[in-house]
Amino acid sequence: MPIATYGLVALDCPDPESLTAFYQAVLGGEVDRYDEDWYVLHAPGGSRIAFQRATDHRPPEWPRGDRNSQQGHLDLDVPDIERAQEAVLALGATPLDIDDRGGERQFRVYADPAGHPFCLCLK
Numbered sequence: 001m002p003i004a005t006y007g008l009v010a011l012d013c014p015d016p017e018s019l020t021a022f023y024q025a026v027l028g029g030e031v032d033r034y035d036e037d038w039y040v041l042h043a044p045g046g047s048r049i050a051f052q053r054a055t056d057h058r059p060p061e062w063p064r065g066d067r068n069s070q071q072g073h074l075d076l077d078v079p080d081i082e083r084a085q086e087a088v089l090a091l092g093a094t095p096l097d098i099d100d101r102g103g104e105r106q107f108r109v110y111a112d113p114a115g116h117p118f119c120l121c122l123k
Helices: 016-027 081-090
Strands: 009-013 030-035 038-042 048-053 074-078 094-097 107-111 117-122
Touching (some): 016 030, 016 038, 016 048, 074 081, 081 107
Parallel strands (some): 009 048, 074 117
Antiparallel strands (some): 030 038, 038 048, 094 107
16 A cells, blocks of 8 residues: 655756746646746646745756765656757757767756756657
């Protein structure tokens, strides 16, 4: 018998409104704004991502493990990684590790506009 049910992933950031807009442009879905410090994206399929203001937010140093490590990241499945890469870069993502070895490694790593790592994964 489980102890809990999954609710959502919450990401700290300096500007929840703009980070919510970034992920809504990437994933689609509907946004609930609870106040200027807390937004929730209801992505298609039922997943939820919350964005919480953290005024002193410092992005992780990917791929460090000794200090200020990434803590966690999102994997986003895409049917066309080249097209998806072009779109997320246009939205303000930063490439962190995009050498997929000619398609051998079926993911690429980026940072969202607040510096959180996320992967585009070839579905």
